[in-house]
Amino acid sequence: MRTVLTDLLSEAVSLLKKSRKTIALTGAGVSTESGIPDFRSKGGLWSRFDPMEYGTLGAFKRDPGKVWQMLTELVSIIDAEPNIGHLSMAEMEKAGFLAGIITQNIDSLHQKAGSKNVVEFHGSLDSFTCLYCDSSYPLAAVSQQDMLPTCTQCQALLKPDIVFFDEQIPPAAFSQTYDLIHGADLLIVAGTSCQVVPAATIPSTVQAQGGKIIEINLEPVFRGGEAIVLQGKFSEIMEQLQAVLLL
Numbered sequence: 001m002r003t004v005l006t007d008l009l010s011e012a013v014s015l016l017k018k019s020r021k022t023i024a025l026t027g028a029g030v031s032t033e034s035g036i037p038d039f040r041s042k043g044g045l046w047s048r049f050d051p052m053e054y055g056t057l058g059a060f061k062r063d064p065g066k067v068w069q070m071l072t073e074l075v076s077i078i079d080a081e082p083n084i085g086h087l088s089m090a091e092m093e094k095a096g097f098l099a100g101i102i103t104q105n106i107d108s109l110h111q112k113a114g115s116k117n118v119v120e121f122h123g124s125l126d127s128f129t130c131l132y133c134d135s136s137y138p139l140a141a142v143s144q145q146d147m148l149p150t151c152t153q154c155q156a157l158l159k160p161d162i163v164f165f166d167e168q169i170p171p172a173a174f175s176q177t178y179d180l181i182h183g184a185d186l187l188i189v190a191g192t193s194c195q196v197v198p199a200a201t202i203p204s205t206v207q208a209q210g211g212k213i214i215e216i217n218l219e220p221v222f223r224g225g226e227a228i229v230l231q232g233k234f235s236e237i238m239e240q241l242q243a244v245l246l247l
Ligand code: CNA
Pocket: 026, 027, 028, 029, 030, 031, 032, 033, 036, 037, 038, 039, 040, 041, 044, 045, 104, 105, 106, 107, 108, 122, 190, 191, 192, 193, 194, 195, 196, 216, 217, 218, 219, 220, 232, 233, 234, 235
């Protein structure tokens, strides 16, 4: 007898096989198994750092040292490696089952895993820009400095190229996202609590054009008939999906 999860996996695989264009929306939960804490899970960053005190550009400019206490935990991503879930998504893209990924993550692990078409909706921690003269620095150069990295040209503060809560989504990320959404009839929503707008509106945009949703999460956001909900660890579920899909 098949388990419920196995039935749902088969349903998901059949949707993936039928789909003309599948895309993915990923969040911090896809990288927890690579050792990077997410925001909202138990023990996540927001249980220790208040988002409004640590997650805004205003806070960063007011008290950069304080915001760096939180950023330091994320800078550890320089050593993080993609997990089997990231690798499976890259394989799905290579095999033609995934047109691209819109990620809210700033850790570049999808690209490290080999995914080619990745939109970084909230920017990336891979580089830093001087708040005064706009000089750009790679993360490797910055992480060798102490906390509060400064520009070697003008000594002003460096800001990571991530999108804080009070900043706009970079226009290029927006247009790439809407290019990807165009014509998508299936969206995999993985490891996100879907609480941060405008990224959180992507599932309903895809649904509004007749698209279906497959959700992968430890504690799913979509319930009932709105989505195929694969509840569990991203890496385990993606590995199973990929195995059946790429038989
Ligand atoms: P979130 O609000 O912390 O939600 C994470 C979701 O993932 C939750 O629903 C969890 O249940 C789920 N989850 C956790 N672990 C797993 C797992 N192993 N398998 C499946 N599901 C899991 O994070 P969101 O991405 O929704 O919020 C968007 C923020 C988080 C963006 O601005 C990111 O920049 C930011 N962020 C990114 C990183 C990163 O780049 N790795 C880390 C922390 C925060």
